Amino acid sequence: MDFNDTPLEAQFRAEVRAWLKANATERHTREDKFGAGLNEDDYLAAARTWQAKKAKAGYAAIAAPKTMGGLGGTPAMQVVYSQEEAKFLVPDCVFEVSLGTALPTVAMWGTPEQKEKYLARAFMGDHIWCQLFSEPSAGSDIGNVRTRAVRDGDDWVVTGQKVWTSGAHFADYGILLARTDWDSPKAKGLTMFIVDMKAEGVDVRPIHQASDEYHFNEVFLNDVRIPDSERLGHEGNGWKVMLSTLMQERFALGSNFSGDLYAQLIGLAQQAEWNGAPAISNATVRAGIADTYIQQFGVDLIVRRGMSAISRGESPGPEMASVKLIGARAFQTGGALAIELGGAEGLIAAQDLGAEWRLPQLLWISAPGARIAGGTDEIQKNTIAERVLGLPGEIRTDRDLPFRELER
Numbered sequence: 001m002d003f004n005d006t007p008l009e010a011q012f013r014a015e016v017r018a019w020l021k022a023n024a025t026e027r028h029t030r031e032d033k034f035g036a037g038l039n040e041d042d043y044l045a046a047a048r049t050w051q052a053k054k055a056k057a058g059y060a061a062i063a064a065p066k067t068m069g070g071l072g073g074t075p076a077m078q079v080v081y082s083q084e085e086a087k088f089l090v091p092d093c094v095f096e097v098s099l100g101t102a103l104p105t106v107a108m109w110g111t112p113e114q115k116e117k118y119l120a121r122a123f124m125g126d127h128i129w130c131q132l133f134s135e136p137s138a139g140s141d142i143g144n145v146r147t148r149a150v151r152d153g154d155d156w157v158v159t160g161q162k163v164w165t166s167g168a169h170f171a172d173y174g175i176l177l178a179r180t181d182w183d184s185p186k187a188k189g190l191t192m193f194i195v196d197m198k199a200e201g202v203d204v205r206p207i208h209q210a211s212d213e214y215h216f217n218e219v220f221l222n223d224v225r226i227p228d229s230e231r232l233g234h235e236g237n238g239w240k241v242m243l244s245t246l247m248q249e250r251f252a253l254g255s256n257f258s259g260d261l262y263a264q265l266i267g268l269a270q271q272a273e274w275n276g277a278p279a280i281s282n283a284t285v286r287a288g289i290a291d292t293y294i295q296q297f298g299v300d301l302i303v304r305r306g307m308s309a310i311s312r313g314e315s316p317g318p319e320m321a322s323v324k325l326i327g328a329r330a331f332q333t334g335g336a337l338a339i340e341l342g343g344a345e346g347l348i349a350a351q352d353l354g355a356e357w358r359l360p361q362l363l364w365i366s367a368p369g370a371r372i373a374g375g376t377d378e379i380q381k382n383t384i385a386e387r388v389l390g391l392p393g394e395i396r397t398d399r400d401l402p403f404r405e406l407e408r
C-alpha cells in the first residue's frame with residue numbers, strides 16, 4: 001500500500017496550494033476560524049462568494065465531469081484539494097451537504113435535464129442543498145420512512161415529517177426520500193425526489209442545540225407538490241439512490257476524524273498545574289494522552305488506506321466504519337481530558353481561558369453528535385461485525401413483508 005501522492009496528485013497539490021495562498025489567508029493556529037463575529041447572513045454570503053471563486057478556478061467540483069460543470073479530475077484529487085483547503089481560513093459547513101452528498105447523488109442519478117438545471121449553478125454557489133432522509137421513527141432503520149408521496153397527474157403530493165435536517169433553514173433544494181408504495185417490502189417502496197425548499201407546504205422549524213448552536217431542523221411537508229420531472233431515479237428505486245448518498249457521506253465524514261488532538265493535549269498538560277507540578281508529570285494524564293495518540297494514529301492510517309483505495313480508482317472498504325467509531329470517541333475522551341486539565345476553570349467557556357482551550361471544548365461538545373450523524377456507533381459496529389469480520393448478520397424479520405403490514 002502506497003500512502004504517498006502519485007506524481008499527478010503531487011503536482012495537483014502544489015497547484016492548489018499556490019492558488020489557495022494567492023486567494024485565501026493561511027491558518028496559523030488550529031484555533032483560527034473564518035468569520036468569527038459574522039452574523040449568519042454575512043457568513044452565508046461569504047460562503048457563496050468563496051464557492052463562486054473556487055468554481056471559476058475549477059475547484060468547485062473536482063471529480064465531476066467537465067460536461068456537468070466539474071473539473072473532470074479524480075476523487076483522489078478532490079481529497080487532495082480538501083486537505084489543502086483545510087489549512088486556510090475559508091467558510092466551511094455551508095456547502096458540506098451540497099458538495100459532499102446531494103450533488104454527487106444528482107450527478108449519479110439525475111436525468112440530463114436535472115443535471116443541466118442544478119449542477120453548474122450549485123457548484124457556483126447559487127444554490128445550497130440539504131438532505132431529507134431521517135424521520136422521527138426512521139434513522140438507523142431508514143427503511144422505515146413514512147413520508148408519503150402520492151402520484152397526482154404529472155405531480156407527486158408529499159406529506160410527512162423529516163427531522164435533524166442539517167442546513168434546511170438556508171437550503172434552496174433538498175434530496176428527499178419518500179414512500180411511494182406501501183404494499184412492497186420496506187426497502188422497495190421508496191423513491192427519491194428533488195424538493196424545492198421554498199415550495200408551498202415546506203415548513204422548516206429550528207432545533208436549538210444545548211451548545212447554543214442552530215445547525216439542524218424539523219421539516220414538515222404539508223401536501224407539497226413535486227413535479228414527476230423532479231424524481232431522482234426510477235420510482236421504487238429510492239433505496240439504491242439513498243445508499244449511494246450514504247456511501248459518499250460516510251467517507252466524507254470519516255476524513256474529518258484524523259488530526260493531532262494529542263499534540264494539543266500535551267501543550268495543555270504542560271501549561272496546567274496539578275498539586276504544584278505541571279499536569280504532564282501525572283501518570284494518569286500521560287496515559288490519557290497516549291490513548292488519544294493511539295486512537296488518532298490508527299484512524300489516520302485507516303483514512304490513508306481509504307485514500308489509497310480512492311487513488312487506485314477503487315471504493316474505500318467497510319473497514320472505514322471504524323474511522324468514525326474510534327475517531328469520534330477520541331474527540332470525546334480527549335476533549336474531556338482537556339476539560340479536566342483546566343480543573344474548575346475547565347468548565348468555563350474557552351474564550352475566558354485562552355484560544356488553545358477552545359478546540360478541545362468544541363470537540364467534546366460536538367462528539368456526541370458525531371457519534372450519531374451518518375450512522376450511530378452501534379450501526380458502525382454492525383457494519384464491522386458483518387462486513388469486515390464476516391459474523392452472522394442481524395436477524396431482520398421485517399425485510400420481506402409488505403410495509404403496510406409492519407407494526408408501527
Ligand SMILES: Cc1cc2nc3c(=O)[nH]c(=O)nc-3n(C[C@H](O)[C@H](O)[C@H](O)COP(=O)(O)OP(=O)(O)OC[C@H]3O[C@@H](n4cnc5c(N)ncnc54)[C@H](O)[C@@H]3O)c2cc1C
Nearest residue numbers: 131132133134139140141164165166369372373374376378
Ligand atoms: C449532527 C447531526 C446531523 C444530522 N444531519 C442529518 C441530515 O442532514 N439529514 C438527515 O436526514 N439526517 C440527519 N441526521 C440524522 C442521523 O442520520 C440520525 O440521527 C441517525 O441515523 C440515527 O438515527 P436516530 O437518531 O433516529 O436514532 P435511532 O435509529 O432511533 O437509534 C437510537 C439508538 O438505538 C441504536 N440502534 C438503532 N438500531 C440499532 C441496531 N440495528 N443495532 C444496534 N443498535 C441500534 C442506535 O445506535 C441508537 O443508540 C443528523 C444527525 C446528527 C447528530
